[in-house]
Amino acid sequence: MGEQSSKPYKPGQPLKVALLGCGTVGTEVVRLLVESHGDLAARIGAPLELAGIAIRRPGRHRDVPVDPDLFTTDAAGLVRRPDVDLVVEVIGGIEPARSLLLAAMDNGASVVTANKALLAADGATLFAAADRNGVDLYYEAAVGGAIPLIRPLRESLAGDRIRRVLGIVNGTTNYILDRMDTSGVSFEEALEEAQALGYAEPDPTADVEGFDAAAKAAILAGLAFHTRVTASDVHREGITQVSATDVASAKAMGCVVKLLAIAELTPDGKRVGVRVHPAMIPRTHPLASVREAYNAVFVESAAAGQLMFYGAGAGGAPTASAVLGDLVTVARNRVRGHRGSGESTYASVEVHPMGDTLTRYHISLDVVDRAGVLASVADVFARHEVSIQTVRQEGRGADAQLVVVTHQATDRALTATVEDLERLEVVRDVSSVMRVEGWGDD
Numbered sequence: 001m002g003e004q005s006s007k008p009y010k011p012g013q014p015l016k017v018a019l020l021g022c023g024t025v026g027t028e029v030v031r032l033l034v035e036s037h038g039d040l041a042a043r044i045g046a047p048l049e050l051a052g053i054a055i056r057r058p059g060r061h062r063d064v065p066v067d068p069d070l071f072t073t074d075a076a077g078l079v080r081r082p083d084v085d086l087v088v089e090v091i092g093g094i095e096p097a098r099s100l101l102l103a104a105m106d107n108g109a110s111v112v113t114a115n116k117a118l119l120a121a122d123g124a125t126l127f128a129a130a131d132r133n134g135v136d137l138y139y140e141a142a143v144g145g146a147i148p149l150i151r152p153l154r155e156s157l158a159g160d161r162i163r164r165v166l167g168i169v170n171g172t173t174n175y176i177l178d179r180m181d182t183s184g185v186s187f188e189e190a191l192e193e194a195q196a197l198g199y200a201e202p203d204p205t206a207d208v209e210g211f212d213a214a215a216k217a218a219i220l221a222g223l224a225f226h227t228r229v230t231a232s233d234v235h236r237e238g239i240t241q242v243s244a245t246d247v248a249s250a251k252a253m254g255c256v257v258k259l260l261a262i263a264e265l266t267p268d269g270k271r272v273g274v275r276v277h278p279a280m281i282p283r284t285h286p287l288a289s290v291r292e293a294y295n296a297v298f299v300e301s302a303a304a305g306q307l308m309f310y311g312a313g314a315g316g317a318p319t320a321s322a323v324l325g326d327l328v329t330v331a332r333n334r335v336r337g338h339r340g341s342g343e344s345t346y347a348s349v350e351v352h353p354m355g356d357t358l359t360r361y362h363i364s365l366d367v368v369d370r371a372g373v374l375a376s377v378a379d380v381f382a383r384h385e386v387s388i389q390t391v392r393q394e395g396r397g398a399d400a401q402l403v404v405v406t407h408q409a410t411d412r413a414l415t416a417t418v419e420d421l422e423r424l425e426v427v428r429d430v431s432s433v434m435r436v437e438g439w440g441d442d
């Protein structure tokens with residue numbers, strides 16, 4: 001705090017806001033700006049005034065209560081206007097969003113963005129531009145939608161030592177898995193519903209292949225451990241391989257499948273492992289009750305213990321709430337002539353490889369039903385030094401199945417075990433392999 005921003009506020013003047021993008025989130029940002037105009041002015045100490053709204057398709061009907069002359073297809077011109085104080089970016093993607101934000105900051109504007117893909121790919125360039133220009137860069141909407149998560153990590157917990165962050169950070173995939181679990185709808189149907197509800201990214205591959213959750217995990221890990229983590233540091237698996245069989249296997253075990261994001265320090269505190277993958281969790285686990293597009297994140301720290309953040313992780317209005325919260329903050333900073341805290345990456349913690357990470361697996365095997373099968377299967381586990389916690393046989397004859405749950409082992413050993421099981425003559429098919437979290441000793 002305390003640095004002078006590069007574009008001083010003139011008392012009595014409104015703060016001019018440029019909005020980039022007017023889709024699911026942008027529309028709701030405009031609505032809140034217009035509906036709460038008087039309250040926002042009172043909270044900030046100056047009114048906010050829309051300077052322009054950059055759009056891509058001018059002919060399209062937009063249900064927003066503003067003067068149509070505010071719309072422009074010249075986003076680059078808008079962010080360079082001398083009267084623009086604050087820029088809100090809700091376009092998404094890397095380019096042109098990055099160039100627009102850099103130009104905005106070089107023009108002395110503070111920025112608010114919901115763009116986790118950009119922050120996780122190249123946050124360093126953006127934060128450097130914010131520092132260079134003495135402006136704010138806020139991004140509460142980028143992780144967990146409406147849930148206050150960035151600010152608690154960046155500010156409230158800045159005096160503590162965080163050990164682990166674990167949660168559900170993608171609304172679309174949680175919605176799909178929830179619908180598959182509770183209503184038995186297909187993956188494709190559930191995805192279409194999530195798109196219609198405004199939860200999915202413009203390209204839903206970003207959601208279902210885990211890219212969106214990986215970007216959010218990188219942002220959370222960087223904040224939690226005061227280091228720089230990019231999306232490419234995150235081990236990522238999406239939910240496209242999760243089958244109805246996996247969901248049924250989870251049900252039979254008293255579990256539910258969730259796409260989890262986990263960032264944790266190794267016990268010596270020297271490395272951080274960051275991963276996104278589907279996992280079975282017991283139905284009694286608090287994350288199992290996170291339904292539809294809701295998100296929830298647990299933070300475990302040395303002094304505070306366990307904290308849980310829960311709320312709407314996606315959707316136009318919830319995301320706009322977080323954007324407006326940031327907008328009020330950067331506007332207040334501008335009025336008072338200072339900036340908020342920037343990035344904290346002093347720790348430079350190394351990334352822990354996924355192969356060395358301790359996880360546990362649930363494996364369903366379709367097996368030949370004869371004496372000695374269990375021994376051959378157990379031998380494969382023993383050869384890789386993977387300890388079995390439970391094993392049970394289901395069905396008989398052609399339907400015989402072995403369901404194995406392991407104790408924790410390195411992910412490398414578990415992967416090699418599954419590869420060898422697939423080669424075993426008595427194993428007809430490895431029908432389901434999934435990591436297990438939140439069960440017993442982890």
Ligand SMILES: NC(=O)C1=CN([C@@H]2O[C@H](COP(=O)(O)OP(=O)(O)OC[C@H]3O[C@@H](n4cnc5c(N)ncnc54)[C@H](O)[C@@H]3O)[C@@H](O)[C@H]2O)C=CC1
Nearest residue numbers: 021022023024025054055056090091092114115314315319
């Ligand atoms: N929808 C959600 O639930 C959430 C979205 N976000 C993030 O918010 C951002 C926006 O997401 P949505 O509103 O859902 O996407 P959207 O696809 O509904 O809206 C993006 C808008 O930007 C416009 N656009 C694209 N290129 C442009 C350009 N060069 N100039 C001007 N406009 C341009 C598009 O035409 C579209 O109307 C993304 O970064 C997304 O990851 C973050 C949290 C939740």
Ligand SMILES: N[C@@H](CC=O)C(=O)O
Nearest residue numbers: 170171172200201314
């Ligand atoms: N597509 C994202 C939107 C919010 O970040 C999600 O589904 O969570």
Ligand code: NA
Nearest residue numbers: 140143145147
């Ligand atoms: Na948030």
